[in-house]
Amino acid sequence: MIYLQLFLSFFKIGLFSFGGGYAALPLIQNEVMTYHWLTSNEFTDLITISQMTPGPIAINAATFIGVKVAGFMGAVVATIGNILPSCIIVTCISYLYLKYRKLDTFQKILKTLRPAVVALIATAGLSIMINSFFSNGIFGVSTFHMQAVVIFGISLFLLLKKKMNPILVMVLSGFLNVGYMFLTGMF
Amino acid sequence: MKENKILFKLFISTFYLSAFTFGGGYVIITLMKKKFVDEYHWIDENEMLDLVAIAQSSPGPIAVNGAIVVGYKIAGIKGIIVSVLATILPPFIIISLISICYSIFRENIIVAAMLEGMQAGVGAVIASIVYEMGSGIVKEKRVDHVFIMIISFILNYIFSVNVIFIIIGCGLIGYFETVLERKKIS
Numbered sequence: 001m002i003y004l005q006l007f008l009s010f011f012k013i014g015l016f017s018f019g020g021g022y023a024a025l026p027l028i029q030n031e032v033m034t035y036h037w038l039t040s041n042e043f044t045d046l047i048t049i050s051q052m053t054p055g056p057i058a059i060n061a062a063t064f065i066g067v068k069v070a071g072f073m074g075a076v077v078a079t080i081g082n083i084l085p086s087c088i089i090v091t092c093i094s095y096l097y098l099k100y101r102k103l104d105t106f107q108k109i110l111k112t113l114r115p116a117v118v119a120l121i122a123t124a125g126l127s128i129m130i131n132s133f134f135s136n137g138i139f140g141v142s143t144f145h146m147q148a149v150v151i152f153g154i155s156l157f158l159l160l161k162k163k164m165n166p167i168l169v170m171v172l173s174g175f176l177n178v179g180y181m182f183l184t185g186m187f
Numbered sequence: 188m189k190e191n192k193i194l195f196k197l198f199i200s201t202f203y204l205s206a207f208t209f210g211g212g213y214v215i216i217t218l219m220k221k222k223f224v225d226e227y228h229w230i231d232e233n234e235m236l237d238l239v240a241i242a243q244s245s246p247g248p249i250a251v252n253g254a255i256v257v258g259y260k261i262a263g264i265k266g267i268i269v270s271v272l273a274t275i276l277p278p279f280i281i282i283s284l285i286s287i288c289y290s291i292f293r294e295n296i297i298v299a300a301m302l303e304g305m306q307a308g309v310g311a312v313i314a315s316i317v318y319e320m321g322s323g324i325v326k327e328k329r330v331d332h333v334f335i336m337i338i339s340f341i342l343n344y345i346f347s348v349n350v351i352f353i354i355i356g357c358g359l360i361g362y363f364e365t366v367l368e369r370k371k372i373s
Contacts, residue, residue: 020249055278056248086247112361125313155311177304
């Protein structure tokens with residue numbers, strides 16, 4: 001039953017992504033790989049689209065994967081699955097907070113989670129990098145894209161040293177590749 | 188009647204924030220504070236700081252969690268429904284439209300080249316985020332945290348241990364550390 005599968009997968013993603021933003025990335029990748037909902041290229045496209053549009057990555061992924069796997073209803077089910085853990089947990093904590101005004105144990109636990117979350121984002125990021133450097137993520141001389149490595153290097157420089165806006169950097173990297181293809185006569 | 192007016196205002200403002208905020212949950216939550224504390228005076232400043240802390244430390248997307256705490260504070264369960272709906276509708280609509288066009292656009296060679304270049308760009312965006320978050324953790328100078336980071340990476344990347352087990356494991360370590368700290372103090 002595809003709807004139930006989508007619901008449960010995105011429920012898990014909602015329940016275990018701590019720290020917002022990219023914390024959901026490794027979890028989404030995990031579910032996508034397990035059920036073969038997207039190819040690694042489509043997954044990277046999804047992250048690219050998420051970066052370019054407003055909205056949390058997990059909600060974008062729920063909609064994108066839901067539509068692709070089971071149409072409009074799939075998107076609705078996946079999105080509800082994704083926000084349900086938040087709705088339950090955050091409401092309970094807010095209720096307890098407004099009643100007792102205490103938060104510290106929870107925040108201390110979160111401090112220990114953060115290093116793990118960074119490591120998991122690194123793993124997911126690494127597979128996205130490999131996918132862009134080599135066609136379909138297969139290592140080899142014939143699948144290697146030198147220009148992708150150059151674009152990656154330029155982008156990283158602009159982000160870390162020039163503190164450029166990530167959306168701008170991504171638009172630029174898209175145009176750089178189009179320019180490269182044009183110059184090498186691939187169009 | 189007055190309640191309906193508040194709910195309507197809540198819907199419009201969260202919808203607007205969700206549709207036009209680029210840059211993720213941390214940005215949106217700052218804008219929520221501006222709107223509901225500084226402009227509408229619906230929530231008091233100190234309380235908002237704690238509500239933000241709840242939204243950031245709970246699992247799930249921070250923008251959704253932010254909508255829940257704000258909606259709950261302003262109008263209870265009804266407020267939650269209204270603000271959460273307003274938060275998820277914009278990305279839901281935008282991505283639905285993109286998914287429909289995606290397969291058609293992907294066939295176009297210029298769009299494909301553009302997306303391929305952007306894949307290298309998004310790799311760099313994630314690398315820079317990992318670098319910044321990672322160096323933040325190293326600067327804390329807590330050996331246990333650096334150790335957790337390295338072990339988590341090895342377990343996940345080399346041994347393909349499921350992400351969920353790693354998160355549960357580290358959560359338990361954090362819990363026991365807090366309990367031990369308390370015992371030391373008392």
